[in-house]
Structures are given as structure tokens and as C-alpha cells.
Amino acid sequence: MFIPKAVSEKADDIYKALVSADQKYHAFWFEYVFLSWQWWFCVILAVIPWVFWWKFRIKESTNRLLLGAFSIISISMFLDSIGAELGLWDYRYEPIPFLPSFLPWDLSLLPVIFLVLVQIKPNISPVLKAIFYSVISAFIGEPFFEWLGFYKLIRWNHFYSFPIYILIFLIVNSLVTSENFEQLKKK
Template sequence: MIIPKEAAKKIDDVYKELVKADQKDHDIWFEYVFLSWQWWFCIILSIIPWILWWKYRKKESTHRLLSGAFFIMFISIFLDSFGAELGYWDYRYEPLPFLPSFVPWDLSLLPITFLIFVQIKPNISPIVKAVLYAFFCSFVGEPFFEWLGFYQSLKWNHLYSFPIHIIIFLIGYFLVTGKNFEELK
């Protein structure tokens, strides 16, 4: 074995404790969250924005726009999981108890908000749009979910999210508007 036995034993012990803690978390989720009004609200927030976007999207740009949305989803769920694991914040009403991130926010609200900002007023500077997007996400969205009790900031300030959202928006924007899309031959 490449890993020393003492290290492997410690890792195994910690893993067993994590499994026990996860099981307790899942039990609480099934008892208090699953099928509650908060759970249904999360399900609605995960589905309805996509349906509305699908109906009103700029159809000829669907693939281009989705590449930006998938980038936003990937980076958001990664950073959200990372922050939750480090104890910066916690979620109380996840639609799925198996992810340390807030699915409606990461996989629906953030990407759809990004898509709306990209599609509306295409001649406005991407920096202005990025600042507006970051302001909306950091100072409207996050406090709203904290007020509802879905999200609890432990060692995080909404101000920290602001520059992160600007950077994420700008990268997504340049993915969507870049000249990287060619016709397949």
C-alpha cells in the first residue's frame, strides 16, 4: 500500500464520521425539508426560470448562450460547494440533500440571470452589465435567500461575492460573444 497504514486508518475513521453526519443530515432533510413549502419553492425556482428562458430566448443563439450558462453553472456549483465545505455558509433547504450547494441558485437563477443580462440591450458595455449582475446577485439575491432562511452566512460577507460575480459574468460573457463558434463541416 502506498499510503501509510496509520494515515489510511485516520482517513477511514474520518470518512466513517462524515458518513454518520451525512446520514443525520439526510434524516433531518427527510423529516423537515422534503415536501415542505420551502422545498417546493426550490423546485419551482429550479424549473420555471428555464422554461421561461426557453420560451423567450433568442433562438438563433441558443447554443452560444447555453455555453455561457453551463460555464456559470459549473463555476457556481464548484465555488458554492467549496465555500460550504470550508464553512463560509450553509444551506437549510436544499432540494437535494446530497450536494453542498444551493441547486436553484447555482443551476437556475444565476445562469438564467446571466442569460437575461447578456440578451437584453446587447450594445451596453459588458462591464456595466457585469456590475449590475454582481450587484443583483450579491446584494439582492443572497440577502433575499438569507432573509427566507434558505442560506446562512457563517464567515462570509455579501460584499466578498461582488467581485467574484463580476469576474464570472465577464468570463461567461466573452465565452458567449467570442468568435469561437464556427460552423461544423
């Protein structure tokens, strides 16, 4: 074995403690969260924005826009998981207890708000849209979920999120508005 026995045993002990904590959290989740009004609210927030977007999307741009949505989802879930794991914030009413991120926010609200902003008024500056996106996300969305008790700031401030949301919007907007997409060729 390449890993020293003492290191392997220490890793095993930490893993067992994590599994035990996860099992306690899952029991808590099934007893207090699952099927509560908060859980149903989260499920609705995870579905309704996508239904709305699907109905009113620019159909010719669906694939490009979904690439943007997937990019927003990937970035936000990655950053959200890191923040939760570092103890910067915590979520209390997750629809699924196996991920350290808030699914209605990361999988639905953030990407759909992005998609709506990209589609409407395409001639408005992406920087202005990014600032608007960031204001909605950092100063309306996050405090709203905090007020509901779904989100608890521990070592974080909404002002820290503001430039991050701007950066995410600008990066993904440049991806979906790029002229470098090439048509697939049939053989």
C-alpha cells in the first residue's frame, strides 16, 4: 500500500464521522423537511421557472441558451457547494438532502433569470444586464431566502456575492452570444 497505515486509518475515521453526520442529517431531513410546505415551495421553484422559460423562449436559440443555462448551473453549483462545505452559509430546506447546494436557486432561478435577461432587449449592454442580474440575485434573491429561513449566512455577506454574479453573467453571456459556433456538418 502506498498510503501509510496511520494516514489510511485517520482517513477512515474522518470518513466514518462524515457518514454518521450525513445519516443524522438525512433522518432530520425526512422528519422535518420532506413534504413540508417549505419543501413543496422549493420543488415548485425548481420547476415553474423552467416551464415559464420553455413556453416563452426564442425557439431558434434553444440549444445555445441551454448551453448558457448549463454553464450557469455548473458554476453556481460548484461555488455553492464550496461555500457550504467551507461553512460560509447553510441551507435548511433542501429539496434533495444529498447535495450541499440549494437546487431551486442553482438549477432553476439563477439560470432562468439569466436566460430571460439574455433574450430580452439583446442590444442592451451585457455589463448593465450583469449588474441587474447581480442586484436581483445578491440583494433580492439571497435576502428573500434568508428571510424565509431557507438560507443562513454564517461567514458571508450579500455584498460578497455581487461581483461574483456579475462575473458569472459576463462569462456565460460571452459564451452564448459568441459568433464562433459552427454548424454541424452531415457526413
